[in-house]
Amino acid sequence: MSTKEMFLTKLKRVIRTGFFNFWRNGTVSLASVLVMMVTLSVIGLISFSGAILDTSLVELKNKIDINVTFVPGAAEADILNIKQRLESLPEVFLVTYATREETLAAFKERHANDPSILAALDELGENPLGAVLNIKARDPSQYASVAEFLESGNTLSSGGITIIDRINYFQNKTAIDKLSALINAADRLGFALTVFLAVISMIIAFNTIRLTIYIAKDEISVMRLVGASTAYIQGPFVVVGVIYGVVAGVLTLLLFLPITYWLSKVTENFLIGFNIFSYYLHNFLEIAFTIILSGVLIGALSSILAIRKYLKV
Amino acid sequence: MLKYLDMIFFDRVSKVYPDESVALENVTFSIEPKEFVSIVGPSGAGKTTLLKLFLAEEKPSTGAVFYEESDVHALGKKEMNEFRRKVGMVFQDFRLLPNKTVYENIAFTMEAAGRSDEEIEQDVPHVLDLVDLSNKVWNFPRELSGGEAQRVAIARALVNEPDVIIADEPTGNLDPVNTYDVVQILKKINDLGTTVILTTHNKGIIDSLGKRVIAMDRGRVIRDDRSGKYFA
Numbered sequence: 001m002s003t004k005e006m007f008l009t010k011l012k013r014v015i016r017t018g019f020f021n022f023w024r025n026g027t028v029s030l031a032s033v034l035v036m037m038v039t040l041s042v043i044g045l046i047s048f049s050g051a052i053l054d055t056s057l058v059e060l061k062n063k064i065d066i067n068v069t070f071v072p073g074a075a076e077a078d079i080l081n082i083k084q085r086l087e088s089l090p091e092v093f094l095v096t097y098a099t100r101e102e103t104l105a106a107f108k109e110r111h112a113n114d115p116s117i118l119a120a121l122d123e124l125g126e127n128p129l130g131a132v133l134n135i136k137a138r139d140p141s142q143y144a145s146v147a148e149f150l151e152s153g154n155t156l157s158s159g160g161i162t163i164i165d166r167i168n169y170f171q172n173k174t175a176i177d178k179l180s181a182l183i184n185a186a187d188r189l190g191f192a193l194t195v196f197l198a199v200i201s202m203i204i205a206f207n208t209i210r211l212t213i214y215i216a217k218d219e220i221s222v223m224r225l226v227g228a229s230t231a232y233i234q235g236p237f238v239v240v241g242v243i244y245g246v247v248a249g250v251l252t253l254l255l256f257l258p259i260t261y262w263l264s265k266v267t268e269n270f271l272i273g274f275n276i277f278s279y280y281l282h283n284f285l286e287i288a289f290t291i292i293l294s295g296v297l298i299g300a301l302s303s304i305l306a307i308r309k310y311l312k313v
Numbered sequence: 314m315l316k317y318l319d320m321i322f323f324d325r326v327s328k329v330y331p332d333e334s335v336a337l338e339n340v341t342f343s344i345e346p347k348e349f350v351s352i353v354g355p356s357g358a359g360k361t362t363l364l365k366l367f368l369a370e371e372k373p374s375t376g377a378v379f380y381e382e383s384d385v386h387a388l389g390k391k392e393m394n395e396f397r398r399k400v401g402m403v404f405q406d407f408r409l410l411p412n413k414t415v416y417e418n419i420a421f422t423m424e425a426a427g428r429s430d431e432e433i434e435q436d437v438p439h440v441l442d443l444v445d446l447s448n449k450v451w452n453f454p455r456e457l458s459g460g461e462a463q464r465v466a467i468a469r470a471l472v473n474e475p476d477v478i479i480a481d482e483p484t485g486n487l488d489p490v491n492t493y494d495v496v497q498i499l500k501k502i503n504d505l506g507t508t509v510i511l512t513t514h515n516k517g518i519i520d521s522l523g524k525r526v527i528a529m530d531r532g533r534v535i536r537d538d539r540s541g542k543y544f545a
Contacts, residue, residue: 223410
């Protein structure tokens with residue numbers, strides 16, 4: 001036989017032996033696959049938690065807007081004039097105008113369960129609220145310049161006096177910055193935690209595979225004594241490690257289907273617009289690749305490292 | 314010194330373990346091709362250490378072990394594997410691969426030696442026929458009796474047509490009938506031209522063989538008889 005033929009024959013034998021060993025050591029294989037599934041689930045968790053935190057950060061940033069409240073006496077023409085000039089700014093995405101009456105209606109609705117406030121409003125007799133312009137920027141970072149535009153006296157009425165009562169951007173800004181920082185910190189902490197868990201479970205998976213090889217150590221010495229080469233002894237163990245990884249990976253991916261489906265209701269309530277199930281389906285190929293590749297690498301590397309010890313004879 | 318006629322040559326070999334216990338002391342002997350040599354002696358006499366040194370499972374403290382002119386402890390990895398394939402081993406505890414069938418146990422040895430699938434398909438049934446186990450081809454070792462397991466081990470040792478068969482207490486776990494069978498098979502192998510080295514403390518086997526006996530005690534060769542009995 002030529003060298004190439006011999007190599008192919010040996011490869012075929014190694015793979016076949018690996019499959020036989022996986023199947024015949026049923027209990028040990030089952031245990032290893034289950035342990036490996038825990039590891040791969042943790043690795044999958046990294047992907048999901050990253051996505052959840054990213055989405056919530058984006059979601060929060062979308063909540064940022066500027067409310068410009070006008071003095072009650074401001075003329076509608078002046079307000080619409082400001083609205084038009086705001087709309088001409090490249091940073092501005094959308095400006096909505098709420099008249100004094102609409103603002104009042106919204107206020108009443110918001111405090112529908114608070115009779116004392118409604119009573120106080122009635123006592124006043126007239127509408128104390130001013131009209132409101134709600135501004136949304138194309139990008140959260142652009143609010144600062146929009147706010148500056150409003151501050152800088154571009155918005156004086158035709159009579160030269162300011163008609164703006166207050167701009168709530170500056171009040172919201174600190175709260176939003178704090179929340180972003182909090183989410184970023186949670187993101188980092190979550191990532192560190194999942195990496196920590198992943199490392200621990202990898203060590204457990206490694207030890208499990210090492211145990212399966214420890215069980216076979218007498219077998220390995222017999223193989224040595226009948227003159228089998230290192231690669232020929234090691235090969236089937238590596239194949240078994242790879243099978244553990246692939247089987248555990250596929251089972252983990254299947255297990256994620258019902259879990260994410262069940263969790264999707266929770267996440268959709270909690271994070272508006274984020275459905276973990278559809279995230280999983282949309283990014284399935286990427287997640288599947290990561291998980292199965294991790295499984296294969298952990299399985300193969302654990303086998304190679306663990307068996308070295310018993311190959312010295 | 315080394316005589317070129319010899320196949321195996323132990324040259325003043327001593328083995329002292331780290332705890333200062335002396336397993337072998339200044340052992341010198343040679344074995345010629347096609348010889349049948351029995352090594353006898355009580356437990357702890359150094360028989361197993363001798364075989365381990367020959368297979369390079371352990372290194373001698375002083376002295377050297379030669380196989381066909383080469384020092385077995387100076388062999389590279391590849392030469393070591395080739396050397397081990399020329400030696401068939403039979404152990405008291407059989408040492409079959411538990412997760413492989415009878416067929417696969419024997420085929421594994423051939424695969425390790427790089428033999429083709431055709432050769433394996435042809436030789437395995439043949440060698441199983443030789444040890445009278447054609448009906449147990451697909452059984453696992455746990456499904457065999459002691460005598461059957463030992464015959465599989467012998468078939469495994471034989472299948473690569475080794476130059477030497479080493480049988481370390483092969484009958485230690487067997488009843489008299491199986492012992493007789495195993496010894497007859499070893500004798501047949503030797504008649505066909507393979508060197509056989511047998512360790513045992515079964516007096517009956519040695520007396521019935523009428524072949525060379527090396528007697529050991531406390532790590533030393535105390536007697537080397539060309540056609541010996543257990544006690545001269």
